[in-house]
Amino acid sequence: MHDIDFTGEAEGLHPQLIAWRRDLHQHPELGFAVHRTAGIVAQTLAGLGYEVRTGVGQTGVVALLHGGRPGPTVMLRADMDALPIQEISDAPYASQVAGAMHACGHDGHVAIGLGTATLLARHAAELPGRVLLVFQPAEEGGGGAAAMVADGVLADPAPDAAFGLHVWNSLPLGRVVAQAGPLMAAADVLKIVIRGKGGHGAQPHEAVDAIAVAGQALSALQTIVSRNVDPQETAVLTIGSIRGGTAFNVIAESVEMLGTIRTFAPTVRETVLTRLRVLLDGVTNGMGARYDLEIESATQAVVNDPVLAEIARNAASQIAGAHAVGWHPPLMASEDFSEFARRVPACFILVGSANPELGLDAPHHNPRFDFDERVLPLSVALLTAAAVRYLTYA
Template sequence: MESVELQESLVQQLYQIRRHLHQYPELSFQEFATCDFLCSRLNEWGIPYKRVGDTGVVVDIVGENGKGLHIGLRADMDALPIQEKTGLPFSSLNNGVMHACGHDGHMTILLGTVYQLYQRKNMFRGRVRCIFQPGEEADGAAEKMIEQGVLSHPPIDEMLALHLWPHLPFGTVGVRYGAMTASCDTFAIEIEGKGGHSARPHQAIDAIAVSGNVLQGISYLVMKETNPVDPVVVHVGKILGGTATNIVADRVIMEGTTRAVSKETREKVKERLVELVEQMVTSFGAKAKVTYSEGHPPVINDREVTRAFVESVEELLGAEAVHILTEPSMGADDFGAFAERVPSTYFRLGICREGVPCHDLHHPAFQFDEKIIPLGVKILTHSVFKRLTEGV
């Protein structure tokens, strides 16, 4: 197989691209300047593309060696509402907005992969569809792109996506067979009691007291009604209720998330949470309204696609560079919407250097060594090239 080494001139371009993207981050579904910048680079390289929706970009690279697999690659584009505190010379110039989740790196890696594959399209068969996806930090972005046809015309057979990861050594790859990340759904519970004076609690129905019992019921649901070896999180992160110390609250609103790594458990938690809350609140004489919204599905890695990917990374970097993760993350990524429809692999690319502070994702001081960018390009390019030339 041809070497996937990058020319130094391309590496320097990619560093400059990443710094520009980092300096001008944009929130979910507002990535207009980001989209324009990516398109301008593709224009400079003479690589055709199409815009999808308001801010998405898709590049199709058709191999010239005949028919073969159609492989999709995805990178997310959006930033977070965080005030940057990295001290980088190319820190965000957009006040209160920061690439604190590495999406600037993801876009740059995919852009470099586009360049590498486009230059070699006469050497492989099939098709590579590179998807720059807006709105990953929001809800419904991946679904919207799927509705807009990014998995069809012609259909995609399998997909890859990466995420920079501060919990793995620099340059290593973390992946697992099966569940990689959890689903993430949201719920709101509105408890309607009966207001009154705290001196006469028997004449009222205390919505705050009822909410305390609901919290206990949620704990019971997690501990006693779900399989202990099938991870589940039901988290209440916000409670609003009460107006004064001597008034019995007549209304409480509780909001939270549920997470699961299997479709069956996800459905069961949704069903039982609604049932349990309604039954418990009613038993105290109060009323309950539960609003449940499905968000990102879990990312489930396909065994065959993952096997081929692992084999590719081991060939490129050595077996010691691959970490087969023992457990899924209970975080979420809307790449799960793609993985639900197309056999896929989602992997972590380690960025933690020994002796260097490594902040977690979504931290205002999050940053990474740019040398991970050419390595990421090599990993994606090698994996795709191997798949579309050797068919393994």
């Protein structure tokens, strides 16, 4: 299948890819409520001859293509959900839904998934193996990938390998990153409630000031990353919200702190969580307060399989040229593609989508986010080539 011109075929789909992407961009849907999007996906895939299952992980869509020859099963994943952001855009395809926007590029991912499905279906007779397309809801929090796993997406048939792809506006158009090892961080969500004893603002000696305790705790927590984590390792601890107190002359009874921890290595994560408890114990004990701590493991790290990463990089060289394939420091952002990647050998690919000259370089999750749509055919060709290379060489 090496003589197939994936770039040329993907270019031929460019108007269709743009049409899909812009339609989805105008109709963003949040979390698991991606009903319209999933409907379009299911209908399109059925029309291409795929065996389609809907309602997997509430609103996920799974589609299977049988190649003409026996071989392994490769899974390709696209996420479908938008974000609760009010878009700022003059584009004719701007969001028509108040307070919802495709600000992460998942509209592009759906278009890329459908485009890749189109090319693979066209060459099904020559394919050695099967292609499992997975369109998931609720990537932006909510656990869409885990819900699909719980609903059996990795069974019958169990994929032998998985590829995922993200358009990436921190990289210029056409740059491809698909390195072995850690690519995106594990994320934990923290909720700390400091419990003191409320009282009169003029009689602090009869109270335990939860705000004063929270201040000490906040300072102490900042020393975990700077003093307890090996400087050769990586971690972030951010307290993003503090709420407490009701009036100028009332000592606060309690203070709630919300935050997040990002790590790559499980040992580093354990260090951070252990020190977090030790410091909260010490500070609250010393100041006569108590605390409640909730830690929710939101997302695990995305760690790319070395063999699949090499297949993806070779596919990228074939499609975009060797000069376009680069290395990127692991990202502190997180991705629930990890739910697949920790169960199946997998590779997550970043494809640069920014074009500063056209003003298409706002960061992900920004109300002005938009990308250069030439990333769509490029990504279709790349994902198709990676799938075919895997099926051919595995």
